[in-house]
Amino acid sequence: MSINLADRGVVRSESGLYVYSEQVDSWVVRTQKPVSYEIRFVDDVLDPRRRDLVDFGGRTDGRLRRFVVVDSKVDLLHGDRIRAYFDQHGAECALSVVPADETVKDFETAARIVREIDEFGINRRTEPIIVFGGGVLMDIVGLVGSLYRRGTPFVRVPTTLIGLVDAGVGAKTGVNFNGHKNRLGTYFPADLTLLDRSFLGTVDRRHIGNGLAEILKIALIKDLRLFELLEEHGPELLGNKFQGHNRAGDIVLRRAIHGMLEELQPNLWEATLERCVDYGHTFSPTVEMHALPALLHGEAVCVDMALTTVMATRRGLMTEAECHRVFEVMRRLELPSWDPHLRSDLLVKALQDTVRHRDGLQRLPLPVGIGDVTFVNDVTAEEIAAAVENQRVIGTARNV
Ligand SMILES: NC(=O)c1ccc[n+]([C@@H]2O[C@H](COP(=O)([O-])OP(=O)(O)OC[C@H]3O[C@@H](n4cnc5c(N)ncnc54)[C@H](O)[C@@H]3O)[C@@H](O)[C@H]2O)c1
Ligand SMILES: O=C(CO)[C@@H](O)[C@H](O)[C@H](O)[C@H](O)COP(=O)(O)O
Ligand SMILES: [Zn+2]
Numbered sequence: 001m002s003i004n005l006a007d008r009g010v011v012r013s014e015s016g017l018y019v020y021s022e023q024v025d026s027w028v029v030r031t032q033k034p035v036s037y038e039i040r041f042v043d044d045v046l047d048p049r050r051r052d053l054v055d056f057g058g059r060t061d062g063r064l065r066r067f068v069v070v071d072s073k074v075d076l077l078h079g080d081r082i083r084a085y086f087d088q089h090g091a092e093c094a095l096s097v098v099p100a101d102e103t104v105k106d107f108e109t110a111a112r113i114v115r116e117i118d119e120f121g122i123n124r125r126t127e128p129i130i131v132f133g134g135g136v137l138m139d140i141v142g143l144v145g146s147l148y149r150r151g152t153p154f155v156r157v158p159t160t161l162i163g164l165v166d167a168g169v170g171a172k173t174g175v176n177f178n179g180h181k182n183r184l185g186t187y188f189p190a191d192l193t194l195l196d197r198s199f200l201g202t203v204d205r206r207h208i209g210n211g212l213a214e215i216l217k218i219a220l221i222k223d224l225r226l227f228e229l230l231e232e233h234g235p236e237l238l239g240n241k242f243q244g245h246n247r248a249g250d251i252v253l254r255r256a257i258h259g260m261l262e263e264l265q266p267n268l269w270e271a272t273l274e275r276c277v278d279y280g281h282t283f284s285p286t287v288e289m290h291a292l293p294a295l296l297h298g299e300a301v302c303v304d305m306a307l308t309t310v311m312a313t314r315r316g317l318m319t320e321a322e323c324h325r326v327f328e329v330m331r332r333l334e335l336p337s338w339d340p341h342l343r344s345d346l347l348v349k350a351l352q353d354t355v356r357h358r359d360g361l362q363r364l365p366l367p368v369g370i371g372d373v374t375f376v377n378d379v380t381a382e383e384i385a386a387a388v389e390n391q392r393v394i395g396t397a398r399n400v
Helices: 072-088 107-120 136-150 161-167 199-203 205-222 226-238 249-266 284-291 297-314 321-332 344-357 381-399
Strands: 038-041 064-071 091-098 129-133 154-158 175-176 180-184 192-195 364-368 374-376
Touching: 064 072, 064 107, 064 136, 064 175, 091 107, 107 175, 129 136, 129 284, 129 344, 136 154, 136 161, 136 175, 136 226, 154 161, 154 199, 161 199, 161 205, 161 249, 161 364, 180 249, 180 284, 205 226, 205 249, 205 297, 205 321, 205 364, 205 374, 226 321, 284 297, 284 344, 297 364, 321 381, 344 381
Parallel strands: 038 192, 064 091, 064 129, 129 154, 154 192
Antiparallel strands: 175 180, 364 374
């Protein structure tokens, strides 16, 4: 039976806590934290006339100090301009150059960055960490930011397509651990993300395709128009890498980011585990780690989307014609729709791990037609085996 403290004359103060009373032996703390972060398109963020990168944060005794983490490939290609930019703005910089790909997305890499931050020393509120890199490095540095002194602001400059449309716009950070994808991570958005598509000019064709897979994800579950744009302009975007005067590229980027943020904003901490942006991420985390380094992240997502497209078709949620349209776009984006790692025993294990990740239910997003989604909880090992066999036949024929 609960005791009504008010009946005993115990009252709450303005803050909501009970005023001191010897009759109170339990305290409930309730508070709220407003969260806002900005994602801003900029043309040529390293143009010395631009101040976006140095205006965020503050100065210490008049000195502008920044710890900057740079992907080693980005350093080779753009490092001189990055150094020149901070020099021209009179910033005292420590540049940490980190080789970053999925195989080193781990806690050791995060710890190495922390050691270097300690050596340089940063003020915890006014000297944000800046990261230039793809999804891997942004996820690692985000984790570092969230852990360093329990939270140090950071600024992201994504340099890959996945970075621009996905890893750079959300709140998730993480590293792989114990053989599992993103097993350790936090929700900690960068205060500012600067989207400069000129970095994509040096990304190789396969990694552009990799990013197009995450754009295709958004198209399939919520944006038919985006799908049509990929049908029409996909191969051209693979070739021109979103460079130059590029109306189709511009619209594709904007729709992909907008669609992602529409889903993330109301559910930033993933209170709801039925997330349509998890489409393509049910079987792929296990497949990606199992295949490492053969499949890139977006490629693993793509074979997961191909499998679930077949499942949706077998359930009558999509027509055969729609299914073939999806496989055709994957082919035109030079993405795999089948991979030999897709063995049904591995897929069943993958689903079991995802069920834990989704707190006991499959909550599997399946496409409905093209551009809509539903969630199911009744997928069986038999259904997976039958669907993957269909996928192998369609996918092998199309991959050649
Ligand atoms: N946090 C999130 O919400 C979220 C969302 C999607 C993906 N991710 C994560 O992102 C990762 C994949 O990201 P990615 O595809 O960007 O991989 P990545 O960071 O490994 O980058 C891909 C490759 O491109 C190189 N590179 C980076 N920028 C370049 C440039 N401008 N020119 C030439 N080469 C360049 C990198 O060195 C790397 O070899 C995965 O680990 C995935 O889990 C996170
Ligand atoms: O949630 C986002 C971005 O914040 C998705 O777009 C992104 O693809 C995520 O990486 C997947 O949903 C996978 O999430 P998780 O398994 O790491 O929790
Ligand atoms: Zn992803």
